Amino acid sequence: MNDGNAIYRFLQPLAPDFVGDWGVVVTAAMVGVGIVVAIVSVIAMVSVWLERKVSAHIQCRYGPMYVGGWHGWAQTIADGVKLLTKEDLIPVGADRMLFMLSPSILLGALFAAMAALPLAPAFYFGWFDLGVFMILAFSSLTTIGVVMAGWASNSKWSLYGAMREAAQVVAYEIPLGVSLLAPLLVAGTFNLVEASHDQADFFGMGWFVFKNPFVAAASVVFFIAVLAETKRAPFDLPEAESELVAGFLTEYSGIRWSFFFMEEYAAMFLMSAVTAFFFFGGFESPFTYLAHEAFGDGIGYQLVCFATLAVKGFAGIFLMMWLRWTLPRLRIDQVMTMGYKYLTPIALLCVLGAGLWEGLKYALF
Amino acid sequence: MDVRKQQLTFYTLLLVATLAALAWGTRTAGTQGAAFALFASFTLGGGLMCIWERSVVRSAFSLMATFCGVAGLFVLLGHDYLAMAQILIYVGGILVLILFGVMLTPPDLKERQLPRVGLGVVLVLGTLLAVGAKVAATVEWARADTLPQIESRADYIGAAFLRAEDGYLVPFELAAVLLTVALVAAVYIARRKPSDLVDPAEEGGY
Structure with missing residues (x-):
């Protein structure tokens, strides 16, 4: 399985001789970047x-x-064109360098995290043994982008937003990592493809949430922490449009502003996909099982896997939106209370319980 | 010199140094050398920016380049786990805490005292060169091609870490206990004592 980049493997036999290995590597890297950017935009x-x-x-x-025509499907494209042609404003008192740098850091970190996400069992941008660790590391980089945007704007609303983001990160980063340890104990790997493969039994329904009750409890903690990580309501304190104008986004406009939203929605998909991989089966579903029976490891199976992942990712996004438009925003002290007093102990208990459960299973069977 | 010119000179010099390092790295060790030069310039350049910038917050942000550069060096050495832990802990944790601490400080608008900065740079560079020359002359350098191949898989690291006979289980547990004690102590010091909770009505209201 560990044979590097899928695009490189695909391009290598096609490349003419004069290009050389180095040329294929560069081309594969460019194609990979193009695919990631296209996926994020879509x-x-x-x-x-x-x-x-x-x-x-x-x-x-x-x-x-x-x-x-159909239910306004092209509205976002129209908005995108509008944002591209909008004037790019930088406030006079702003720190120009950091103001312009922060959307790039945010998007760059997101692209790096996206590179660790496999799109199908045989299509990945690199075989990362530490896949999910890499995703967590690079999504923690996006915090710096937000804090930078808030500080560089030189506006009190933006600064408040940045302060809240920093405070919020410290509170939810621990439950996010710790609750993920529970399924990692069951999976025994950080790699997303291997974790997904471990859930293929029971006709594609051997998901970790069904295999271990403590993982099911951890999935709730993880999802709440993911909401905070992606700055979604009820944890959208850094933005808080009804309190802080637009929080750290107040001074941004045009395409720079839309970069922040590209990052937010792509991060939502990424974190939903991680939730799917380590709690809800990843590529595995009864359809995947049937496809594997019918096509083996062929292209049909890969497409069904991709579709399963997309459906699970968008199901997660839908759940986040549902919560956003249903629940009121928490206060910052409530976020702290939730992170420190409730989520962290519950996540620790989940890890302990999941470990004991796996140990018992190992001892008894 | 006014501030703008100083900034421009500093960043131009930094860029030139980075490009020179890149060219030198590519010439001596190909792609790997270029990557090393890039990450080394990130590390050192971030550190220099951290000293140069007058605003504390900008200094803190420039540390991000340093941490990411160090992570890149770890990747070049084949230690993916260390690299990711470096980013997760230093950039995602410690740097956010630093920023949280310094975010409300105003930039220091006093004139930069160039002679003092120059003296500092000369002193530091001189010490570094003296120590570096001594180290380079005495230490027997490990070369990548003579070192044993390292598996940077998580299960390998975990097994090596917690192995019963020559693992690090006891230090690991001790570190966990120490951190817990530190956390509890911090909460104890920061907690609200009954004497802090004065009824606002008694104080004459808000």
Whole structure:
């Protein structure tokens, strides 16, 4: 399995002689970057449209209905064109260098994290033994981007947003990592493809949440921490449009502003996918099982795996939107209380219980 | 010199140094050398920026380049786990805490005292060169091609770490106990004592 980059493997036999190995590596890297950027853009486009429709239906409205014909599907494209042509404003008192740097750091960290996400069992950008660890590490980098944006804007609302983000990160980073340890104990690997493969029994329904009750409890803790990690309501304190104008985004406009939202929606998909991989079966489902029976490891099976992952990712995004438009925002002290007093002990207990359960299973069977 | 010119000179010099390092690395060791030069310039450049910038927050942000550069050096050495832990702990944890601490400080707008900075740089560089020359002359350097191959898989690291006969189980547990004691002590010191909780009505209200 450990044979490097899938794109490299695909391109290598096709490349003419004069290109050389080095040329293939560079081409594969460029294609990989292109694919990641395209995926991030498409996810952001679909999610923004989905968010508008979901919020509208929760509030008994229609949402966008005209642009593009069918239920306003092209609304996000129209918005994108508008944002591209909008004036790029930088406030006079802002720290220009950091103000311009922060969206790049945010998106760069997200792309690096996305590179560790396999799209199908045989299609990944690199075989990372530490896949999920890498995703967690690079998504923690996005915090710095947010804090940088807030500080560089030189506005009190932005600074408050940045302060809240920093305080929030310290509170939820520990339950996020610790609750993930429970399924990692069951899986015995950090690699996402291997973890998904471990859940293939019981006709593709041997998900870790069904195998171990403590993992099921940990999945709730993890999902709450993911909400805080992606700055989604009820944890959208850094943005808090009804309190801080737009929090750390207040001074941003045009395409820079839209970069922040691209990051937010792609991070939502990424973290939903991680939740799917380590709690809800990853690529595995009864459909995947049937596809594997029918096609073996062929292209049909890979496509079904990709579709399963996409469905699970968007199911997670839908759940996040549902929560956002249903629950009121927490106060910052409530976020702290939740992170320190409730989520951390519960996550620790889940790890202990999951370990004991696995040990007992090992001892008895 | 005004501040703008100073900044421009400093960053131009930094860029030139980075490009020179890149060229030198590529010439001596190909792609690996270029990657090493890039990460080394990130590490050192971040450190220099941290000293140079007058705003404490900017200094803190420049530490990010240093931490990421060190992580890149770990990757070059084949230690993916250390690299990721470096990013997760230093950038995602410690740097956020530092920023949280210094975010509300204003930039120091006093004129930069260049002679003092120059003296500091000369002293530090002189010491570094003296010590570095001594180290380079005396230490027998380990070379990547003579070292044993390292598996950077998580299960390998975990097994080596917690092995019963020559593992590090006891130090690991001791470190965990020490950290718990430190956490509990911090909470004890920071907690609200009954004497802090004065009823606002008694104080004359807000």
